[in-house]
Structure formats: structure tokens, C-alpha cells
Amino acid sequence: MNAPERNDKKPSPRVLVFACRWCALVGADAAGRKKTELPASFRVIPVECASMVEPDSVLRALASGADGVAVMGCHLGGCRFNDANHVAVKRMEALGDLLDTVGIGRRRLLLSFGTAHEGHEFAEILGNFLQELGPLPELTPWRKTLLNLPAFR
């Protein structure tokens, strides 16, 4: 079974954003208030701290249809919860290694710490990410469509 042809109007890549509510969520809010133009294909999940985002959740998101996942937190050293976001950095980096191993690539995982707390920054970072994801191949073989699994082709 061949992969379905992509039409010209390729939908914009879907992105799930985990945003720290003390920093990146403020930026996301500001971007919304300013009515900054952004593709509508991202969703934001506010979290108390970026270190609360388990790498498993990122994987679950990729498996459930996200083309990319963004994890945004505070400045290193500026975390509300001592050094919690350092842990997030280290775990997410290890997750990036795993994504690199299997060829999905760490490009699908956006990490931004302390640089998305203003509306225009949030919009810029996310806009760039969405653009970068555009040409990447679909993750179809990694998702649960039975007939798309290579073993069943």
C-alpha cells in the first residue's frame, strides 16, 4: 500500500507545546493578546514547570499525531523551583539522543529555555519551528495505522 499522495495544500505541521506557566505561557498569552499571526496548528499545554514534562509525554505526543513537540521553560538559573529546569534540559537532551538513534531526529523536539517569555519571541520561535518541520517526512510508519507498518506492506 502506497502512502497517500500529499496534496498541494499540505496542512501545516501539528505541534504540541508544553509551556512553563511562569515563562513561556506568558509569552504565548502575550502573542495571543497581540493577535500575532501564527499557523493554527499548534496547541499549548501549560505546565507548572518544564521539568514536569516527562519525556514519555513527548513520545506519546509524537505517537498520537504531533509532528513536533516543543518544551519551553525558564532561563537556566531562573527557575522558580530551584534547579528543576536543569533536569528538564538534561532529560530532554537524552531524549533527543534517542530520537537521533532511531532517525526521527531531535529536530522534531524544540527546546527553548527562557527565551519565549515575550509575545514576539514566542511567535518567532514557534513560527521558525513550524517552518522547519514542514519539509520533514511524515512519521506515518511510526504511528498506529496497521497497514502502514512496513511489515504489512
Place this chain on the structure above:
Amino acid sequence: MSELIHTIREKSQELLAAGRVDGILCLVRDRFDVVQPRLIFRAEEIGSIETSPKWNLAKLALQTIRQSGPSFRLAVVCRGCDERALLELAKRNQFDATRITVLGYTCSREQAESCLCVRPYPEKPLAGEKIEGVDPFADPRVSALLTGDEGKRMARWAGLLSRCIKCYGCRNACPICVCTPCKLEDDLWVERAVVPTELIPYHLIRAFHLSDTCVACGACQDACPVGIPLLTLQLLMRRRLQERYAYEAGLEADRKSPLLMDFDHASPAGFELPAWTVSSEAPHER
């Protein structure tokens, strides 16, 4: 009889006779000429201790300790990988490390090559000579899966992993996978009893949970009935952990994994943003 086995048997004899251990977990050749793991208690049985084939005993040792009384002391005759796995389990408070004595022996060159083992020896070998390990990245089978065009690799890995029949053998064989409850049995993360396996949730969650604990014993790979190169999945993460934090699982008993939270220490990374994070501003001053 090789000298290696002789030394091990002698030492086991000594420990049992002195009453320093209550039982010895080891591979034993039984009267049907079959080698399998056994827990032995009597000196007569020591003559049948074997060292091959490869059989990871760390998980069995953990189960033995858990099921026995609080004063039961165990000796384990095992290879370097088991020693590291036991250390890693003790570090994560799975058992009291003082209750286990490791009688470690080194592996031969052929054994190291068949396992692609970096450290084919225990830290304090009781028997055998330490030999240099094999660099797994130099192996063509491994490098084909870890380097090269990303898109092709993605398809290759998807093909390999989609063979999975979800027997949970990799998890059950892994000496480190001891969590209860396990995320792989939770419908929120991985659908149970559905084949073909969802590749990202099952395989990558399993692999990531072992990112800083995998001792590269290869038990998962040996247990896999469909021959997925599961150890290769861990290699890059292990290497990067070593490059970044000079940390390797199963070596230092008093050092926590760098991926764990630790309030005792100062910030592990500086105040500068790592180069690989996305930033819209210039590097800021400290």
C-alpha cells in the same frame, strides 16, 4: 577444568564453609547435562558450577533476595555486566547491597566480541584476566543503524521495530526493569494486548527509561524472539551520557545519575543556554 572455574569453585566453597553466605546463585550443570541457574546451599553441589553460556543472573538475584528472609545473604557467580546491573539496582534502593557478594569472572575475547561489550570484566574480578573491551560503534551492523541518512534510518528502524510481537520479553529479561507498576502495562501509555505494537510508545518509552541505567548487558536483545537489535537503541544515549557527564551506569556506587534531580549539588549546567536550545536572543551575561 579451566583455572577460572576452579578459582570460582574454591572461593564459593570457602564462603559457604565459613558461613559468610547462605546460598550461591550460579549456573549449574545438572545430571541431565543441562546448564541452568540454580541456588545452591550445599558444598557437594559446588563441583557443578559453570560459567557459560551467557545467562544474566542479576534479576534472579534480586528476586532471590526479595523472596528470602531479611538475614539471608547471597553470593552470585556472574559476569561483569551482572555486577554492574546489581550495583545499579542497589543504587536505586532495590535491595540491601550488603546482602549480596559478587563472585565475578572476566569474559574471553570471543565472548566480548559476541556481546560487543565495552567492559567484559567486573570491577573486582575474582577469576580471570581483564581484557580490553570492544567498541560497539566500530561494528558495521551497529554503525549502519546509527549513522547515515536520517530518513533511511527512520524507515529501517521502523521496519525492525515493527516486527515486535509485544511479548514483553525485553522488559522481563532486563535486569534493571523492575518498576511496579510498569508504564508499558498502562493503557494510558501503551495499549495492552494490541499487535502490531505502537512503535514510539512501547519501544521508545522502554528505551528512554533505561537511558541512564542501561548497563549494556544485552539481555533484552538475547531475549527478543524476533531479533530486534535492542541494545543498539541504547548505545548512543550511553555514549552521550559518558561524553557529557563522564557517567556510566553501574560503575560508581556513590554517584547518582545526572538525569536525576539532586538538591545537594550546585547547578549542574552553567547559566548559559546550551547551544542546542532554540533562542531568540543573544547569549546573556551571567
